[in-house]
Every structure is written in C-alpha cells, then in structure tokens.
Amino acid sequence: EDQVTQSPEALRLQEGESSSLNCSYTVSGLRGLFWYRQDPGKGPEFLFTLYSAGEEKEKERLKATLTKKESFLHITAPKPEDSATYLCAVQARSGNTPLVFGKGTRLSVIA
C-alpha cells in the first residue's frame, strides 16, 4: 500500500530562520511527487512536481529535493507570509492511481 508520512506535524519558526520539512514515502514505482501549499479556508496551491531521485526545484524561498525514499522542502529565510500547511502527495506509476496525500506540516513563521 502506498503511504506518505510528513514531519513534523507543526513547525514554528522565527522570521529568517531557515528549516526543512520532510516527506517520507513508500510507493510501488514513483510516477511523481507533488508539493502543495494550503492557506486556511482555501484550496491547495500547486508548488512543485519531482519525478526522479536527485531532482531539485526552486521557487522564491522554497526548494524541493527528492531521494528514493523521501523529499524535503527547504525554506530559506522564511517570512510570515510563508505560514501555511504544506502538503506532500505521491502518485504511483501503475495505472491511473490517484494521489496519496500526507497529513501535512502546519508552518507558522513569527515576525
């Protein structure tokens, strides 16, 4: 069974304090790993897709990396507006399988 585990569940950072969020996964052949950001009361906003180990993607203060077992979302010098829940999801290669989501990491950045 495909599984996604995100850690920590919640993270509180001071503005400018860099850190990383973890997404560990087990999947029967990875088609893609997706990162989303979700603000309260809103739908998830797509951030990145990663397809193979060693791949990296960047967007502003965010950088996503991928290994064969996990992905990290690195946040450099975060600002209060980066506060949100970050969701990780994987899609298996076999058939038209839907995304499997992790439970998310709730990030709070304090000014």
Added chain:
Amino acid sequence: DTEVTQTPKHLVMGMTNKKSLKCEQHMGHRAMYWYKQKAKKPPELMFVYSYEKLSINESVPSRFSPECPNSSLLNLHLHALQPEDSALYLCASSQGQGGNNSPLHFGNGTRLTVT
C-alpha cells in the same frame, strides 16, 4: 484567484434539502476530481472523471451524486446529507488522469455545513 472556480463559496443546508455544488475550469484539462477535506486533515478523494466519464468512485455514499455535463464543468449533487458531511469540498482538474505532467489544480472549495 485560481483557474478552477467553485460555487458557492459557502453553503448551509438542512438534512432534507437538495443542493448542488458547481465547478468550472477553462484550462482544457480532461480530468476532474471531487475531494472532501475535514479540518486539519488532507483532502480525501471522492470521484474522478476522465474525458467526461466517471473513472473512480471511492465508495462514496449515494447521497453524493456527481455529474460531468462537459469537459469544463463538474457538479456534485447533494441530497439527505448528515451533519458529519460538513466539510470543505474541493474540485480539482488535471491535464489527464495519471500523466507525468498532470499536477492537480484545485479550486478554493465550497464550505458546506449540514444542520
């Protein structure tokens, strides 16, 4: 603003009411999805339509009835709901179902309260 538009944003309904949630996308995507999300939980897949045909029903109770009138529109018809069905209902679309370049694009959801 997102490219997937959901209406209404908020809905309060009684257990005997019939209502519908609507979703529209104009990105040319051929797969559309309904998700249910409870507070502090990840989205849970309900239905997937691929090329306007229902391809996945995740054992959703029959009081939820999806409809895909065309490739841009997706409806969710609600009837005889229970208070535990109160949640954020999210619509999403992707270029295709399961393709390598098919991240889901979500709308901002309908906040449903069943009284």
